[in-house]
Amino acid sequence: MTTVTLCLIVKNEEDCLKRCVDSVRDVVSEVVIVDTGSSDATPKIAGGLADTYAEFPFQGDFSKARNKALSLASGDWVLFLDADEEVPATSAEALPGLLANAAPEVGGMTLLRYNFFRDAGFYTTPELKLHRRRPGVRYERAINESLWGSIVGAGAEVAASGLVLNHFGHCRSLVSREEKAARYLATFETESARDPADPFFPAFRALILRTLGRFEEARDLAERARSLAPDSALINMFYAHVTRALGHPERTLAAYQHALSLAPDDPALLNMTGVALLEAGRADAAAEFFNAVARVDPTYIHARINLGLVAQAQERWSDAVELFAEALAANPAFGHYDWNSHLEIDPFRATHFETPFGYRGLGYHLAYSRMRAHQQEA
Template sequence: MISLCLIVLNETAYLEGCVRSARPFVDEVVIIDTGSTDGTVDLAWKLADTFAEVPFDGDFSAARNEALVRATGDWILFLDADERLMPAEGARLVEQLEQAPEDTLGLRLLRYNFFADGGFYTGRELKVFRNRPDVQYRRKINESVAASIAEAGGRVAAAPVLMNHFGHSRSVADRSKKAYTYLSIMDRQLAERPQDGVLLGYKGLILRTLGRFGEALEYSDQSIAVAPSSATVQLFRGHVLRSVGRDGEALEAYQRGIELAPEDPAPHNMAGLQMISLGQRHDAADAFRRALRLDPEFVHAHINLGLLAQMAGRWAEAIELFERAGARNPGFYHDDMTGRVERDPYRAFYNETILGYAGLGYHLGYCAHQLAGRIPPSGR
């Protein structure tokens, strides 16, 4: 039995889509509202098997744990309202749970986070875990059950399952408001744990997305000073350096991340992107292929290989690579014109593809028209 759990706040635009995407694969839905004022409460009553309203005191773990105590399933699938399961991926998840060894207490799904223009970034997120009293969320922000699973002697496995997150397609105003909320909670947690290198690095990422690059670099410097041997900190460091055009240093940070976590495909992919910026296209292709060998679910590496083919004028090869990625995850075709017309100069810094990426539909259409000879020469 699987319990879908959510904590929500003013999510009328997203909540129903989330629940509908997961309903075929779960046995119950548990929703905790943390103070909505937009009609989310009425909607949640209709969608949930179990619903409760809980005041939010700035501790995301506490809110999530309120859902856990009400869930009755053997497994928990914890989603955010703006996340979605695709049908094939939901079925694959159920299969993974049926086959999971007893000592596997959690599964990480590969989440694609999409922007209105089709840009994206990824992360392996611990979204599924066994429903046990000793498996609880920790930390006010960047909350996770990973620590409690480790203390219980359990394993966390990477599942061959993709999921999509469309929260970054919200308006710039909504995303900025959330960013400042996160910064406030981060400051509270850093007051308690000032030597938390990952959190320092994460704060740098948030500041970068607000255009506060000087502060972003300061927090990135602090994170490296505190935790130079953390692959995550090195990855975050590369992201911040990339956003300010320090491409060579960014590549060095990603390569250091590879040394620390050679089996993680993320720094390989990011190193490949920096190699493109530095004109090292052959090495970039090798880096993208390594990422795919390490994790075949890392399908956006096909997009990055396709972009290299597009740069070289190999139109048919580019089309095949783009279509391969889109067939596995149709989310790559996401495009929201409302979001495209907003002024959001910092969105591209998130991209785990080239900074000028325009969405899979654009690149696929451009290459198809080039292959058909429908685009006149540029004259260059």
């Protein structure tokens, strides 16, 4: 039987730690939790949830903390989550069979992570969360830490799992989000000074500055990153994200199309090209790209939401209802909504979203389309 260890490093996560562990408790063999310096009830909660609990004071290096947790794991595979993440039931149920049948050359797997905001907006990131436990496989880099290089360096492959993961870190208060952004900016700036030729550090700084509304600085850094890696589809996509925040629809579309030319089957780029087309008022063309996303990678469930928004723009209300309902059934977290979002003044969060500007959350669009469909039928 294939065994799985759930690993977490935590600090002041009393509000969400139990939900995270509970989301996968039935499909993992053991739970390892390492606390890096909590001042709330997290250590007590973690001690009750974990099979192995340890404390490891944070030293400014996330890889060191994660590798401490890995050193305590004993499973064939490791699922490494953050406390503000939860695995939806359908993905959790599929996990044991997925790992039992994994090809021997696969050393790690990504999950598509949906990063939600309080107002139900979201963006996605493929995250390397699953890996075969091997002595030489360890996290690298102090921040934006990753196992990718270690796994590939050991002669193994990283594959897409076809599973999804929900992340609610952006549902914290605006103050805490901005404090975290400031910490990450400082760390990325330090790392960039150490390795000025690495395009990812200015690229990630650009994305963070975009979230703070510092668009001109973000543009300069995004352009610097692109000059360092002109043929990288990912770096060019980051540049397009920043361009979109500046409010230039045609320039944004051109930037996404250029990135897509470097990676024609990339589902994230197909989706964002469709978003740019829809924002430019070209709904029919946008639909072609959203349909392509669904063919290339069904894990990108939000392609159905964007197709629903196309139907809404074309006043095909029944079609919109069907598409929105399908997305909600596939991942109920799309229905997440916190009324406190109305109390925040955060005009820049929508620059993250992988839906057109004006998206109000799936619950709103589903309810409105149902109302209009009913009126249309009356």
